[in-house]
Amino acid sequence: MSIFKKRKKERACVIGLDGVPYSMLVDLAGKGVMPATAGLLASGHLHRMRASLPEISAVSWTDFMTGTNSGTHGIFGFTDFKPGSYGLRFPNFGDLKAKTFWDTLESMGRKSVVINQPSTYPARRINGVLVSGFVALDMARAVQPLTYRAALDKMDYRIDIDTMKAREDTGFFWQELDRTTSGREKALDFFWAEEWDYFELVVTGTDRLHHFLWNSYEDTGSAHHMAFLDYYRRVDRIIAKASASFRKLTGGDEGFYLMSDHGFTGIVQEVYINAWLEREGYLAFATPSPKGLEDIAQKTTAFALDPNRIYLNLKGKFPSGSVEASEKKALLDEIAGKIERLEYEGRKVVRKVFRAEDVYSGPFVSQGPDLIVVGEYGFDMKGSVKKKEVFGRSNLQGMHTWDDAMFWSASKEGSDLAISDLAAIILKNFP
Numbered sequence: 001m002s003i004f005k006k007r008k009k010e011r012a013c014v015i016g017l018d019g020v021p022y023s024m025l026v027d028l029a030g031k032g033v034m035p036a037t038a039g040l041l042a043s044g045h046l047h048r049m050r051a052s053l054p055e056i057s058a059v060s061w062t063d064f065m066t067g068t069n070s071g072t073h074g075i076f077g078f079t080d081f082k083p084g085s086y087g088l089r090f091p092n093f094g095d096l097k098a099k100t101f102w103d104t105l106e107s108m109g110r111k112s113v114v115i116n117q118p119s120t121y122p123a124r125r126i127n128g129v130l131v132s133g134f135v136a137l138d139m140a141r142a143v144q145p146l147t148y149r150a151a152l153d154k155m156d157y158r159i160d161i162d163t164m165k166a167r168e169d170t171g172f173f174w175q176e177l178d179r180t181t182s183g184r185e186k187a188l189d190f191f192w193a194e195e196w197d198y199f200e201l202v203v204t205g206t207d208r209l210h211h212f213l214w215n216s217y218e219d220t221g222s223a224h225h226m227a228f229l230d231y232y233r234r235v236d237r238i239i240a241k242a243s244a245s246f247r248k249l250t251g252g253d254e255g256f257y258l259m260s261d262h263g264f265t266g267i268v269q270e271v272y273i274n275a276w277l278e279r280e281g282y283l284a285f286a287t288p289s290p291k292g293l294e295d296i297a298q299k300t301t302a303f304a305l306d307p308n309r310i311y312l313n314l315k316g317k318f319p320s321g322s323v324e325a326s327e328k329k330a331l332l333d334e335i336a337g338k339i340e341r342l343e344y345e346g347r348k349v350v351r352k353v354f355r356a357e358d359v360y361s362g363p364f365v366s367q368g369p370d371l372i373v374v375g376e377y378g379f380d381m382k383g384s385v386k387k388k389e390v391f392g393r394s395n396l397q398g399m400h401t402w403d404d405a406m407f408w409s410a411s412k413e414g415s416d417l418a419i420s421d422l423a424a425i426i427l428k429n430f431p
Helices: 022-030 033-043 058-065 099-105 146-154 163-168 172-192 206-214 223-249 273-279 326-339 419-427
Strands: 012-017 044-048 114-117 128-132 198-203 257-260 264-267 268-273 302-305 309-311 350-355 373-376 381-384 398-401 407-408
Touching: 012 223, 022 033, 022 264, 022 268, 033 198, 033 223, 033 268, 044 128, 058 099, 058 198, 058 419, 099 114, 099 309, 099 373, 099 419, 114 172, 128 146, 146 172, 163 206, 163 268, 172 198, 172 223, 198 223, 198 419, 206 223, 206 398, 223 257, 268 273, 309 326, 326 373, 407 419
Parallel strands: 012 198, 012 257, 114 128, 114 198, 268 381
Antiparallel strands: 044 407, 257 407, 264 398, 302 309, 309 373, 350 373
């Protein structure tokens, strides 16, 4: 029997648009670029939502799928320290210490189809289908059940674009963006016909477009402005197809959602936190050309990990720790107070410095950073150890923002949403 004839009422569908800000969605819907989305905005409620801290996909999507924060799920960034070391490792789905909401759905006997969810590599068995999003290194380990690998290969499904080459070659970028988006569209059609109670499709091309060509959105005279808008017209068609198909199954929009994992804005300057810490005397290296934090000098009291995580060099936590626990509060107050006053050409650079205890809760809080530095719009925090100047620019045009993510639902879901609230909202569809 066709899934369209089953008419189960208890369903939910999420279309994730990586890095799409609330403000942009309102703008493009209002200008007629996204008519299907405009219809949803008129009939339902668009929430301006806070992302994770740090405001990066590895953490935000993990907050989303677990309904918790890093202190509970254990993922603090794309990189983290090797135990007892200053060396770095790349946490993956196997490091997750909290269950996902589709694990909860499985315990209820419900099936899920999750396509291109970041931070789910290597894919693990779920009751349904999981296709990992970035950072996925091997399609053979990105699909569960693996029997779907052949279908994905047939549709030329790609996890992501070649981001390093795309940064240097705009023509290549547009080709890759088209190719990966075509794969998402084919996956939507193919997996929609599977049996499911929860369906999720994430589009990551939006994030890539913003990083590389944000100026083409803001500058109407840009050579790529129309191509930028055309991509959003394509995204709108994906939303239109998914929402119309969902209405066929359920008779309405309740249980259908749009979301992003963080916002975006243009870059004024990148801000290299380790260069600032070194300038202020908190960080020192044993070599003039450090390759990593393994090269710090023992007198170091603080250092940063990408993008905006500051750690104290605590005794007992790091192998060459120099900071006593009794010194921690005063040192954090001092660093936070100084960096909050940082300016660039008379402009305030730092919006807010968060303390770990104000951001995280759970058994793994002590494994995370001590401070998180959120920049003002336009000031993109970075954790490079190789930069010697506090301010600089790369060829990236767009940066993540913390407070301008979006969530659309048919009904209002509170007035102060964070991305970690969404799991509970979705689960309400399955009493």
